[in-house]
Amino acid sequence: MRVIGLMSGTSYDAIEAAAADLALDGDTLLLRPLGHLCVPYPDDLRDHIAAALPPAPTTTRAVCALDTGIGQAFADAAGRALRDLCAGTADLVVSHGQTMHHWVEDGTVRGTLQLGQPAWIAEATGLPVVSDLRSRDVAAGGQGAPLVALTDALLLSGLPGTPAALNLGGIANVTVLVPGAEPLAFDTGPANALLDAAVHHFTDGAADYDEDGHRAAAGQVSPELLRVLLDDPYYRRPAPKSTGKEHFHLPYLRRALDTVPVPVTADVLATLTRLTAVTVADACRAHGVTRLVVSGGGTRNPVLMRMLAEELPDVPLRPSDDLGLPSAAKEALAFAVLGFLTAHGLPGVLPSGTGARRATVLGSITPGRSPLRLPEPAARPPRLLRITR
Numbered sequence: 001m002r003v004i005g006l007m008s009g010t011s012y013d014a015i016e017a018a019a020a021d022l023a024l025d026g027d028t029l030l031l032r033p034l035g036h037l038c039v040p041y042p043d044d045l046r047d048h049i050a051a052a053l054p055p056a057p058t059t060t061r062a063v064c065a066l067d068t069g070i071g072q073a074f075a076d077a078a079g080r081a082l083r084d085l086c087a088g089t090a091d092l093v094v095s096h097g098q099t100m101h102h103w104v105e106d107g108t109v110r111g112t113l114q115l116g117q118p119a120w121i122a123e124a125t126g127l128p129v130v131s132d133l134r135s136r137d138v139a140a141g142g143q144g145a146p147l148v149a150l151t152d153a154l155l156l157s158g159l160p161g162t163p164a165a166l167n168l169g170g171i172a173n174v175t176v177l178v179p180g181a182e183p184l185a186f187d188t189g190p191a192n193a194l195l196d197a198a199v200h201h202f203t204d205g206a207a208d209y210d211e212d213g214h215r216a217a218a219g220q221v222s223p224e225l226l227r228v229l230l231d232d233p234y235y236r237r238p239a240p241k242s243t244g245k246e247h248f249h250l251p252y253l254r255r256a257l258d259t260v261p262v263p264v265t266a267d268v269l270a271t272l273t274r275l276t277a278v279t280v281a282d283a284c285r286a287h288g289v290t291r292l293v294v295s296g297g298g299t300r301n302p303v304l305m306r307m308l309a310e311e312l313p314d315v316p317l318r319p320s321d322d323l324g325l326p327s328a329a330k331e332a333l334a335f336a337v338l339g340f341l342t343a344h345g346l347p348g349v350l351p352s353g354t355g356a357r358r359a360t361v362l363g364s365i366t367p368g369r370s371p372l373r374l375p376e377p378a379a380r381p382p383r384l385l386r387i388t389r
C-alpha cells in the first residue's frame, strides 16, 4: 500500500510530507521510503494560527477559517507529494493536521483539536484520508500523545541496551525501550517552543527561531533563570504525560523572567537551550537510556545538540537517518504507518505510552473519489519494522 503521511507539529513552521510503500510480511512491517518534502506554511496562515493559539482568545469564525486554510495547505502538500514522490499513484493519505489545542487538566487529557479539514485533501487528491488520529486514544482514556511511539518502538526493537528515540520539535518527546518491559513514551517538555517564542519576541518578529543556535552560542546560561524554569512540576510528574504550547508559551517565559530578570537576550536563549538539554537528559537518565536516536528540527541546532551531548556524556546520540528514517521525515512517516495500520484494522497506540485503557484503531476516514475499499483486516499487529530500499 502506498501511503502519504502529512505532519505539522507544534512549531507550525511547515507541513512535512513523506511517502512510503508499506506491507505486512508476517509480524514484520516493511517500509520503503519514497522521499519527503517540506512545504512551509504561507506567512498569512502562519500568522492566523499564531493569533488563535492559546492563551489568545479566538472565535468560531477564526477556527472555521483556519480549518479551511490549513486543510487547503495540507491538500496542496498532499498533491505535491502525490506528484513528486509517488509519480501520481498512491492509495491513502494520512493527515495529522495542526494541533490548535491539547486540553490537559491535572495531567488528564480531556480533548485535543487538530484542524485541517480532510475533505480538501480528499477532493484535491481523490484519495481516501485518515485524519484526527489522536481523539480515539483520548476517548479511551489516553493522552492522545505521543503517537510516534509505536513506530519508534518497532524501529528500536532489536537494538541492544536501553535505546530511546527523541524528537525535538516544538515539544520534545521520547520513546524508551526498557528490556523486558512495555515501551515508555512521553513528552519531556519544551524542545524549541520557548526558544522560538523568545526569539520571536526579542527580535520583534524579525526571526522565528535561533538559526544554527547562533544567538544562544553568544550567551551565558543564567543558573537562576534555569532553576526557576526547572521548578515546573511538569518535569517531576511521572509518565504517561503530554504537554503543548498551551503550557509552554511566551507569557509563561515572561512570568519566569519577572521573577529572575535576565537583561541579555543571548543569555535567555542560552538558558532556554540548556533547559531543553537538561530536561531531556533527566528523562533519559531516569529510565537508564543507553543510546539516543534523534530527529526533528532541533537536530539542526548545533548548540542544542552540543548541550545535550554534554548532559548525557555516556549516551551516543545518532540521527534517525542512521536507522533508515530521515530525521526531517520521521514523524510524517510515523503517521503514514498509523494510517496504514488503521486501514488494516490494527491499533496504532501503545497503551503503556499514552496511558489508554486499551489500544484503539485510530482516526476518522474520509472516502476518496472511488468507493472506499479497505484491505482485509490483518491478523495481528507487526512486531518489527524493516526499512527497505
Ligand SMILES: Nc1ncnc2c1ncn2[C@@H]1O[C@H](COP(=O)(O)OP(=O)(O)O)[C@@H](O)[C@H]1O
Pocket: 008, 009, 010, 011, 012, 013, 014, 168, 169, 170, 171, 192, 196, 208, 209, 210, 211, 212, 213, 295, 296, 297, 298, 300, 301, 302
Ligand atoms: N537551522 C536551525 N537552527 C536552529 N533551529 C532550527 C533549525 N532548523 C529548525 N530548527 C528548529 O526546529 C523547529 C521545527 O522543528 P520541527 O521538527 O518541524 O518541529 P514541529 O514538529 O514542532 O513543527 C523550528 O521551529 C526551530 O526551532
Ligand SMILES: [Mg+2]
Pocket: 008, 009, 010, 011, 012, 013, 014, 297
Ligand atoms: Mg515543523
